[in-house]
Each structure stands twice: as structure tokens, then as C-alpha cells.
Amino acid sequence: xxxxxxxxxxxxxxxxxxxxxxxxxxxxxxxxxxxxxxxxxxxxxxxxxxxxxxxxxxxxxxxxxxxxxxxxxxxxxxxxxxxxxxxxxxxxxxxxxxxxxxxxxxxxxxxxxx
Amino acid sequence: xxxxxxxxxxxxxxxxxxxxxxxxxxxxxxxxxxxxxxxxxxxxxxxxxxxxxxxxxxxxxxxxxxxxxxxxxxxxxxxxxxxxxxxxxxxxxxxxxxxxxxxxxx
Numbered sequence: 001x002x003x004x005x006x007x008x009x010x011x012x013x014x015x016x017x018x019x020x021x022x023x024x025x026x027x028x029x030x031x032x033x034x035x036x037x038x039x040x041x042x043x044x045x046x047x048x049x050x051x052x053x054x055x056x057x058x059x060x061x062x063x064x065x066x067x068x069x070x071x072x073x074x075x076x077x078x079x080x081x082x083x084x085x086x087x088x089x090x091x092x093x094x095x096x097x098x099x100x101x102x103x104x105x106x107x108x109x110x111x112x113x114x
Numbered sequence: 115x116x117x118x119x120x121x122x123x124x125x126x127x128x129x130x131x132x133x134x135x136x137x138x139x140x141x142x143x144x145x146x147x148x149x150x151x152x153x154x155x156x157x158x159x160x161x162x163x164x165x166x167x168x169x170x171x172x173x174x175x176x177x178x179x180x181x182x183x184x185x186x187x188x189x190x191x192x193x194x195x196x197x198x199x200x201x202x203x204x205x206x207x208x209x210x211x212x213x214x215x216x217x218x219x220x
Contacts, residue, residue, distance in 0.1 A: 006154065033208065042202060042211045
């Protein structure tokens, strides 16, 4: 029972490079989320998808795009990476479209941009 | 955006002691959730307490909710080294605070 799987676990990019972070869940959840976590901070929501085919901006969407490929997969793309995007990125999912349901998290992608 | 605020920011205790963390929030809620994050890992959902509940237990965890004071507390009894982690309360959907860093010293 994998839960939420994120790939890759670590990545180093140069400024201006592009990158797609992958996330997949095997719990048949409708809603999926992308967060970033910076040192000493809580999580900040980048984008979320309440259901397949829909996506919405969160608190810090600038510089990112997302794709809800199907019910299982939700990817996050950095088109032109900047050092300010150095962070740990977490993907999460929850059962339904009600947003205050418990979320299940992956173990994160640690991204460094030089 | 609204978010739960955990207090204290950091807490260090001896193994076997109880640990209490507090959370204050600003708006009315449907429920309040607590999460744990071990170093280098994702968050794990611990417990959800609904607005019409005052106390909830799960193993060594006890959560209380006081809607009149807009506050909640998480009590971990008989703490273990493995409880060392950051703990977050979430009142508003999709908004997380900075958490309480708990260190349990063996």
C-alpha cells in the first residue's frame, strides 16, 4: 500500500532549467494538492485539484503550473526555475471534494536551484 | 489567510514525560486537525476533532477543543524518543502554521 508517491526524491537544477515533479496516489482519492515547505515554516499551498479535470491556485502559484493527468496523478511543473524556488515540495491527497478532510502526504521532493 | 498558531514553538522533554501543545485559531471551524512531521518526512494525520466535540483520544494522544476560546490542545502521554517531530494544527482547510517542534530526550 504505497499511498502517495513522489518522484524524484532529490533534484538539483540550474537557474532557468525546467522540471516536472510527479505525484501519484493509489487510494482512489478525488482531491490532490501541492505544497512547498521552507526552513522553519509551515506548508504553503501552491495549487490544488478538487477533482479530476479541475485545478485551482493556492497561496503561492507564481512560477508553477500543474496538470491533473487522471484521478491518480497530479504533476507540478517549474518552467524556468529560480533560486527562490529552492524548497521541499509535498504532494497530498484527500478522499473527497470537501477541503477540510484529512490529507495523506508523500515524503517530499527536495529541490535545490543553483 | 487564517491559520492555526501553535504554542510553544519548541518543546524539549524527557522520555516518559507528558507533552502538551496548544493551538489558537481565529475563525469558526467545522473541525480541527493535528498532524505530525518527522524530520525529512511528509506530514501524517493524527486526529480530527469536530466542532461539536470537546475531547478525543487516540492511543497516547488526547486532543481537547474549546470553541469559546478558539483553542485546542494536544497531549502526548508517556512520551517516547520516536515522538520527536513537529506538530501542526489545521483549522482552516489547506492552511498550515509553523508548528511546534517537540524533542523527546532519552
